[in-house]
Structure formats: C-alpha cells, structure tokens
Amino acid sequence: MSHEITLEQLEADPHPVLAALRPIAWVPVLNGWLVTGREAALHVMRDAETFTVDDPRFSTGRVVGPSMLTRDGSEHARHRDPFAEPLRLAAVRERFAPVVRTEVDALIDGFERDGRAELRRSFAGPLAARVVAQLLGLETADAGEMLGWYDAIVASVTGVAEGKQPSEAGATAFESLRDTVEPELGSAAQLSSAEVVSNAAVMMFGGIETTEGMIVNLLYHLLTYVGGPVEPALYANAVEESLRLEPAAAVIDRYATRDVELAGAEIGKGDFVEISLAGANRDPAYFPDPNRFDVHRENARHQLAFAQGLVAGGTAATAKHFPGLGLATGNTDNGRIVIRAAASELRQGLLPFQSAIRAGVKLVMVSTAVYPKLDGSKRPAAFSSTIINGLLRKKLGFKGITVTDSLTAPAADRIPHTATKAMLAGSDLLIFGAESASEHGYSTLLGDEAGSARLRARLTIAAARIRALKAWLTEAGGPACTTP
Numbered sequence: 082m083s084h085e086i087t088l089e090q091l092e093a094d095p096h097p098v099l100a101a102l103r104p105i106a107w108v109p110v111l112n113g114w115l116v117t118g119r120e121a122a123l124h125v126m127r128d129a130e131t132f133t134v135d136d137p138r139f140s141t142g143r144v145v146g147p148s149m150l151t152r153d154g155s156e157h158a159r160h161r162d163p164f165a166e167p168l169r170l171a172a173v174r175e176r177f178a179p180v181v182r183t184e185v186d187a188l189i190d191g192f193e194r195d196g197r198a199e200l201r202r203s204f205a206g207p208l209a210a211r212v213v214a215q216l217l218g219l220e221t222a223d224a225g226e227m228l229g230w231y232d233a234i235v236a237s238v239t240g241v242a243e244g245k246q247p248s249e250a251g252a253t254a255f256e257s258l259r260d261t262v263e264p265e266l267g268s269a270a271q272l273s274s275a276e277v278v279s280n281a282a283v284m285m286f287g288g289i290e291t292t293e294g295m296i297v298n299l300l301y302h303l304l305t306y307v308g309g310p311v312e313p314a315l316y317a318n319a320v321e322e323s324l325r326l327e328p329a330a331a332v333i334d335r336y337a338t339r340d341v342e343l344a345g346a347e348i349g350k351g352d353f354v355e356i357s358l359a360g361a362n363r364d365p366a367y368f369p370d371p372n373r374f375d376v377h378r379e380n381a382r383h384q385l386a387f388a389q390g391l392v393a394g395g396t397a398a399t400a401k402h403f404p405g406l407g408l409a410t411g412n413t414d415n416g417r418i419v420i421r422a423a424a425s426e427l428r429q430g431l432l433p434f435q436s437a438i439r440a441g442v443k444l445v446m447v448s449t450a451v452y453p454k455l456d457g458s459k460r461p462a463a464f465s466s467t468i469i470n471g472l473l474r475k476k477l478g479f480k481g482i483t484v485t486d487s488l489t490a491p492a493a494d495r496i497p498h499t500a501t502k503a504m505l506a507g508s509d510l511l512i513f514g515a516e517s518a519s520e521h522g523y524s525t526l527l528g529d530e531a532g533s534a535r536l537r538a539r540l541t542i543a544a545a546r547i548r549a550l551k552a553w554l555t556e557a558g559g560p561a562c563t564t565p
C-alpha cells in the first residue's frame with residue numbers, strides 16, 4: 082500500500098492521484114499516510130485521542146508556538162474559548178457584515194473605471210486581509226508590512242512541512258507581528274499574552290489565504306458553470322459545492338498516538354497521518370459524479386473544507402444557564418439562589434440566548450436559580466413552565482431541547498417527584514448527578530407516568546425531540562460546520 086508519487090504530481094493536478102490512493106495509502110514523499118476516503122477522514126478527525134495535533138512536529142506550532150491549532154481536549158478549549166464568542170455566527174454577522182460591504186465597495190471602486198481586474202490580487206486577497214486585520218485590531222497597521230509578515234510565516238510553515246527548519250525570516254516576521262498585536266490584544270483571562278499572540282497568528286495564517294482562495298474558486302466555478310446562470314436561492318449551496326470541489330485548505334495534519342488499523346492500513350504509533358480534505362470531498366461513494374460542480378447537489382453541505390469538529394463527533398452545543406446567571410450572588414451548586422433583579426435587567430441576560438437561538442442552537446440548559454420577577458410563584462427556573470414554555474419557547478421561539486441537571490441541586494431539595502415536576506414544567510432531558518438518583522428518578526417518573534396522561538404526552542414530545550437531535554448528530558458527516 083505504498084505509493085511512489087511525487088510532490089509535483091500532487092501540486093499539478095492532485096485529483097487523479099488522490100483518487101488512486103483512496104481510501105488511505107503510505108506516501109514515502111510525505112513520510113506519512115495520506116487519507117483520501119471520506120469515511121476514513123471523518124474517523125481520523127473524530128478521534129483526537131488516537132490522532133492528535135499535539136505533536137512537536139506540527140509545522141504551525143514550530144513557527145508560531147502552541148495555539149488552539151496544536152492542542153487537543155481541555156488545553157484546546159483553554160486556547161480557543163477566549164476567541165470563540167466574537168467569532169460566533171450571529172456576532173460575526175453583526176460586527177462584520179457592514180465592514181465587508183464597505184470594503185467590497187471600496188475595492189470595486191478601485192478598479193471599476195479600468196473595466197477589468199485580476200480578482201485574486203485586486204479583490205479577494207485584499208478583502209480577506211483587511212477583514213482579518215480588523216478582527217485583530219490591526220486596522221492602522223501598514224497593510225504591505227502585514228502581508229510581508231504573513232508571506233514569511235507561511236513560507237516558514239511550508240518549509241517545516243517539507244522537512245526544513247523554521248526560517249529566520251519567519252521568526253523575525255513573527256516577532257514583528259508580536260510587537261504589533263501584543264499591545265492591541267493584551268492577555269486573555271486564561272491565556273498569557275504570548276499565547277494570545279500565537280492564536281492571533283493562527284487566525285492571520287488561517288484566515289487570509291483560505292478566504293482569498295475560497296472567493297476566487299467560487300467565482301471561477303460560477304463563471305464556468307455550464308448549467309446557466311445560478312439563481313440567488315442557490316448561492317448558499319453553490320458556496321458549499323465550491324468548497325467541496327476545491328477546499329481552500331487541502332490537507333490537515335495529525336499524528337498517531339498508538340498502533341491502529343484504519344481502512345485496512347496498519348498505522349504505527351507516532352506515524353504522521355495527513356488527511357486530504359480535497360480527496361475526501363471527491364469520494365464517489367458519498368458524492369456521485371464527484372468532479373462535477375453541481376449547484377443542486379443535495380449533500381454539498383457535507384463537504385469537509387472546514388474539517389469537522391464536535392458536531393461530527395456527536396456533540397452539540399448547549400446554551401446555558403437560561404435565563405442567565407450573570408446577576409447571581411452565589412453558586413447554585415451550593416444553595417438556593419434567588420435573583421431579585423428587575424425584569425429590565427434580566428432582559429439583558431437574554432441577549433446571548435437570543436443570538437444562540439438565531440444561530441440554531443439545539444439545546445438550552447435551564448438554570449436552578451429563582452427569578453421572582455419572571456415567575457411570581459418563585460419556582461426555580463428548571464421547574465417553571467412560565468420560564469421554559471412562556472419565555473424560552475413562546476417569546477424567544479426556541480424549538481430545541483431543554484436540559485436540566487438540577488434534579489439533585491440544593492434548589493430542588495424540597496420539591497417532591499423532582500423528575501416529574503421538571504418534565505411537566507417543560508424540561509426534555511433530565512441529567513442526574515448520581516447513579517442512585519438516576520435510578521430513583523427514573524422509577525418515579527415511570528410510576529407517575531402510569532397515572533398521568535399529561536406526563537405521558539410530555540414524555541412523548543421530549544423523546545421525539547431527543548430522537549430528532551440524535552438523527553441530526555448522526556447524519557453522515559454532520560451538518561456543514563464553520564471554522565473557527
């Protein structure tokens with residue numbers, strides 16, 4: 082299963098080579114395995130314990146230091162969390178839609194009179210660079226100088242990936258980037274300022290060429306599309322299909338932490354495993370007639386251009402703790418907490434939930450605190466139909482699953498038949514803190530269900546919602562997912 086292919090072959094027209102290697106092959110010129118089958122690629126991306134990014138050989142890490150890109154598990158979360166909030170879909174739309182419109186207009190004004198333009202250099206590249214500069218607070222930095230650092234860092238990372246040492250020019254560029262970014266970004270709650278700079282470099286490194294490539298590939302695909310002009314209703318699918326056909330980041334790197342068999346290949350502990358997103362995206366077993374750009378392709382959104390994260394691994398995001406714990410004066414794990422704030426103050430706490438619901442969050446965990454101004458009966462939120470059904474579902478329009486882990490919390494101490502009460506109040510998914518509590522809660526719930534048509538109806542609805550979530554999570558490849 083070893084394949085003597087050359088880097089030139091992979092660079093010129095990689096697709097026939099990738100097809101010949103599918104699903105996985107040892108490629109001596111890469112000194113590693115190349116995974117080109119979609120199933121096998123998903124398997125590698127979903128198993129971070131066996132296929133890690135946390136390896137001293139990881140090229141980006143060697144040039145810009147440890148960052149979210151080179152860490153797994155809780156260390157990954159520590160690096161990523163401070164950057165996640167402003168990069169969520171709703172936040173990006175709000176902050177960047179006007180910026181992007183202004184930049185696009187200004188760039189087009191720049192070449193409109195000429196009647197012609199080279200799209201990559203005069204449009205896509207500068208647009209991507211300007212938006213990432215704004216994201217990092219570098220609006221005032223010299224654009225030419227910034228692109229110079231960028232080129233030097235990219236060249237150094239590429240060299241390392243080819244087996245060379247990190248370059249002097251790359252190190253100098255990173256130092257200049259550090260000097261400019263550090264005063265703008267400072268340190269974050271759980272990161273040192275050096276770590277903040279490394280993550281900022283990853284965004285710069287990961288955000289410019291990818292977006293530039295994606296824009297020009299899409300324009301090329303649309304302009305050469307033989308099916309005629311594409312209707313606006315199909316634009317979103319056309320973006321997915323373009324990313325499928327030519328993912329802007331063609332490969333991602335992992336390292337095996339143990340001996341493992343994958344699609345018939347015997348991978349050894351320590352082996353380098355490169356996933357070809359370009360190859361996986363043209364796997365004919367999943368995408369029929371894979372070399373064709375088809376704006377109508379039904380599963381185009383299952384492309385892997387952004388790799389696959391938690392959703393594909395079976396984990397859905399949960400917004401918590403509704404309707405907000407920001408005004409709490411104590412910990413709900415330690416006692417019954419009453420939040421006496423006025424309704425107007427509490428409304429502020431709803432804003433992140435509104436954004437999450439707009440962005441399609443599937444689960445909301447309800448708080449155990451009591452909010453007298455929202456529910457005069459003074460029930461903890463997790464047991465309050467007024468809060469769950471009235472506020473969360475009716476007012477905010479949430480249609481997903483409500484979760485509570487408060488059945489053994491101090492706030493529930495005096496509530497008999499806690500599981501039944503939570504279910505009747507509108508909780509769909511009940512999490513118990515201990516196995517004994519879970520057994521007890523389960524049998525109480527079953528006992529109560531026998532005598533209550535209302536509870537039976539609630540359980541049926543909750544079970545249907547949970548089944549729908551499971552189907553969504555296991556849907557092959559998960560839904561399209563954006564990075565970061």
Ligand code: HEM
Binds near residue numbers: 149161216283295388
């Ligand atoms: C079409 C555009 C883009 C494509 C195709 C793309 C592709 C990717 C891929 C494949 C990964 C996964 C790497 C891995 O698992 O090893 C990734 C991660 C990442 N990308 Fe992008 N990217 C794009 C745009 C951006 C932009 C605009 C930014 C910054 C604003 C960005 C920042 C990041 C970061 C910070 C990570 C690391 C995420 C993490 O480890 O949690 N990317 N990107």
